[in-house]
Amino acid sequence: MVAVARILLDSPLPQLDRLFDYAVPGALDADAQPGVRVKVPLRSAGRMIEGWVIERAEVEPGGRPLSEVASVVSPVPVLPASLYALARRVADRAAGSASDILRLAVPKRMVRAEKAWLAADPPGTPQVDPDAVTRAHELASPYPGLADAVLSGERVAIDAPPHPTPGALRGAWADLLASLAALVLDSGRSALLVVPDHRDQTQLLDALTTLLPGEAVVRDDARRSGPERYATYLRMLSPTPCIVVGNRSTVYAPAHDVGAVFVWDDGDTLLAEPLSPGVHARDAALVRQEEEHSALVFAGHTRTTDVERLVQLGWVREIPASRRVSPRVVLSATHEAEYRGARVPSAAFGAAREALQHGPVLVQVARPGYSPVLVCAECRTPARCRHCSGPLRARRPGATPDCGWCGRSAPNWTCANCAGTRFRMASSGSERTADELGRAFPGIRVIVADGDHPVASVDGRPALVIATRGAEPAAEGGYRAVILLDGDKMLMAEQLRIGESCLRWWSNAAALAAPGSAVHLVGVTGPVARALATWTHAAYARAELADRAPLLMPPTVRVAAVEGAAASVDRALAELRETVPDLAPLSVLGPVPTDDGARALVRVDYAHGRAVAEQLRASVVADAVRGRRRGPGPRTTLRVRLDVPELDL
Template sequence: MIDVARVLIDSPLPQLDRLFDYAVPSALREDVRPGVRVKVPLRSAGRVVEAWVIERAEVEPGGRPLSEVAAVVSLVPILPDELYRLARRVADRAAGSASDILRLAVPKRMVRAEKAWVAAEPPAAPTVDPDAATRARAVASAYPGLADAVLAGERLAVDAPPHPSPGQLRGAWADLLASLATLVLDGGRSALIVVPDHRDQSQVLEALAALVPADAVVRDDARRSGPERFATYLRMLSPAPCIVVGNRSSVYAPAHDVGAVLLWDDGDPLLAEPLSPGVHARDAALVRQEEEHSALVFAGHTRTTDVERLVQLGWVREVPAQRRVSPRVVLSATHEAEYRGARVPSAAFAAARDALQHGPVLVQVARPGYSPVLVCAECRHPARCRHCAGPLRARRPGATPDCGWCGRSAPNWTCANCQGTRFRMASSGSERTADELGRAFPGIRVVVADGDHPVASVDARPALVIATRGAEPPAEGGYRAVILLDGDKMLMAEQLRIGESCLRWWSNAAALAAPGAPVHLVGVTGPVARALATWTHAAYARAELSDRAPLLMPPTVRVAAVEGAAASVDRALAELREEVPGLGPLSVLGPVPTDDGARALVRVDYAHGRAVAEQLRASVVADAVRGRRRGPGPRTTLRVRLDVPELDL
């Protein structure tokens, strides 16, 4: 019998995404343990690579001698078996590699941080003060049965309270999630709170500071230094429960005995992983819940169609609030006596004027800058750069416009359509809106909040806060009025989920208003406006699902994008049709030519999702091996991504 280590090689090559057997030399027999990093030789490549030890075994000698493990990188086992199994299942569902998932979940090793952790005493199990547990249960009691359902490990959907926490900058939703995590910790288990960005993370950390000891909370995000991230990861490996608060990769956090995963605002695109294999945090959380039988809570001010589909199937249970609370939304339109081009109707203007006597007013706009869109003054044709055809923009009135793509200025611009030489501003950005409203409300402080001017928070003094969607800072005590501009322009985007996105942008802004403060949605009618005004987001999501189902649009079906050389894409689609006979005639869209080959979309029902993922993964591996046999040189390999949110060919 031969003592072998089965390892997963840390490589992006799809043909290496399986376990390999390596003989364990006698000198390393005590050091090679499951979960440690080792170095192993690759015969085909003639080099040494890093790998994870997954398991040890004894096998019969074969006809070909096994290569030996070359070295042990670290004696600390930092890959628990639960994390490997989760990475394997998530990767298989997305037709990806487990090593790609582990690269997201496990930070880079830092020797000094590792030595400090080994030398330190293991952390003790934190305790929750009984008064804090009582306060946490009181907050959760606003949703009857929610606390008990979380402790019982159920899958739940919750519409968060849409208002700030009384006397605080943070939202009431942060108190709710912090309270649920506190109750889980009080039961002796860990909790994961996954949020889109650092501002949401700060609110949750602030809410937790009033409930649990500081050493019970683990902050996990990419803004920390390498040693801090690795030290945080080692803390999570300790057999002491904790509350992890982090961004999308925190859904894989290897905390001890996870009792609940709490996901905030799953419709935010920041929770969609851009790196291969592109698994959304929501999907990873669903796989983890099924693997570990922990509780899973989807919370937000809106309901995505993805979560609503699970609610309709009975896979996720909706927990309503005991008392329904919603902002005071007003649908504002221009009256007949007003100028049709007026950007702020008289009703919204009057509401802002009255609210500014008591505190800050939030004005949400679609774009940053002064005038993000310029058109020809004669024919209204979009103004384009003569070098790259990018859109021209103006920084200030009278300033020479420049290109939004290449940055070149256009001092002597001529319209390509009518040869006109004069511009016209067709859209107002955050800075131009600030100038206009500053003149309309003289003496009032004006604050611009966008990507170039980030603002963490504003105080309770009167101010006009002009913010782009998603950049709205919280106000002390809440905004005394909220005005949502450019809604009609936002809805004009050619995206399948633009209605969902707009409803989420507007609802998140409305949730920053003080209780009873007016929220004016300007110039928008239709189902999205009615859903906001009546605060019936789940009903809107159900209507969207019913409209998409006959058209085979996501999320009623799973969609896979297949890209690469035209011959590789054709071969993969042919093999898919042969191996998965359940595909219908409308399942495959394309292929269509692209800059580097071809692209096709595969639409499949969830029952065939696993078979399609396995077959597409097999095609990726076969194409990679086939390309390797062609020898060195540039080549296009087959790429597959499942669960793409848009049908974009």
């Protein structure tokens, strides 16, 4: 009998996404155990490649000798069987490679961090103070049955309380999720808290410090150094429970005996993984819950159509609060006697003036910069760069405009339509809005918060905070008024989910207001405005689903994007129709020509999702093998991405 290790190679090549048998030399037999990193020869490439040992077995010697494991990178098993099983299922659902998922989940080895971890004493079992448990039950009590549902492993959706925590720079939602995580830890199991960005993470960590000892909470995010991330990963592998707070890759964290996964604000695009195979944290959490039978909680100030679809199917249970709490939203519009082009109507202007006597006021705008859009002063044609045709912008009054794409300045610009030489500012960014409102409210502090000027928090003194969507800082005690500008421009974006996105941006900003403070939505009417004013986000999501279902729009169906050489795309679509013959005739849109070949969209109901994913993955592998046989040289490889959120050919 020959000792064999079945190894998953760490390679992006789709044809290598399977287990390979390698003989284990006697000298490596003790270390080459399941879960460890190894180096093995790859005959087809004539080089060494890293991989993970997935299984060990004893087999009869065959006719052709097996290649041997070259070395063990580290004897520490960093890939538990449960994580490999999760990566395999998630990759299969997305027609991707398991190694791509593991590359996101398992950080690179850091030798010093590993040696320090092995030399240190193992972490002890965290103890939750009884007073903290009582406090956690109190924080969760506004949602009857929620704590029991989490501890019993249910899938639930909740609308988070839309107000700040009194006396703290965090939202009440952070206290709610922290209390539920503390109850899970008190039951002897781990909890994962998945959030979009570092500001949400900071609020959760702040809330957890009021309930738990520091050693019970693990911070996991890409902003930490390599050694810190690897040491954190080794801590999660320890057989003691903990609470992990991090961004989208935290959904794969190999914490001990996970009892609950919490996903905050799943509509945020930061939770959508841009790297292959592009699995959203929400979908990975659903797969993990089904695999491990842990609780799963979707929480947010709004309800995405993806979660609402699961609620309508009965797969996720909605748990409402016993007492409905919502911000005081006012739909502001210009009056007949006012100038129609005024950005801030008199009602919102008066509310800001009064609120500034007591504390800060938040003004949300659509774009950063001074004037992100310039047009010809004569014919109103958008001003474009002569080099790349990108949009020209003004960074400050009187400055020479530059291109938003290539960055080149345009000192001698002329209009391509009328040969005019004068610009006109067609929009106001965060800096221009700050300039205008600063003149309207002399003597008041003006703070700009956007991508170029990040601000985490502001104090409770009077100030005008001009922030772009998603960059709003927390305010001590909450904002005394919130004014939402440029809503009509936000809704003009040609995106399927733009109404859903705008409702989320506005709701997250409204949740920063102090209880009882007014939130003015300027210049917007229709279903989105009514949903914000009445705080009925679930009803809006249901209406969106009803409108999209007859049109076969996501998320009522799954959508796969197939890209590559035109012949490869045609071949993949033909094989798909042959393998899944009961696909509807209108399921395939395209293919249409692109710069590097062709692109097609495949719309499929969830019942056929697995079969479609398997066949498209088979087409990707076949195309990769076919391209390799053609020899060296440039070639286009077939690419597949499932669950794309937009129908964009």
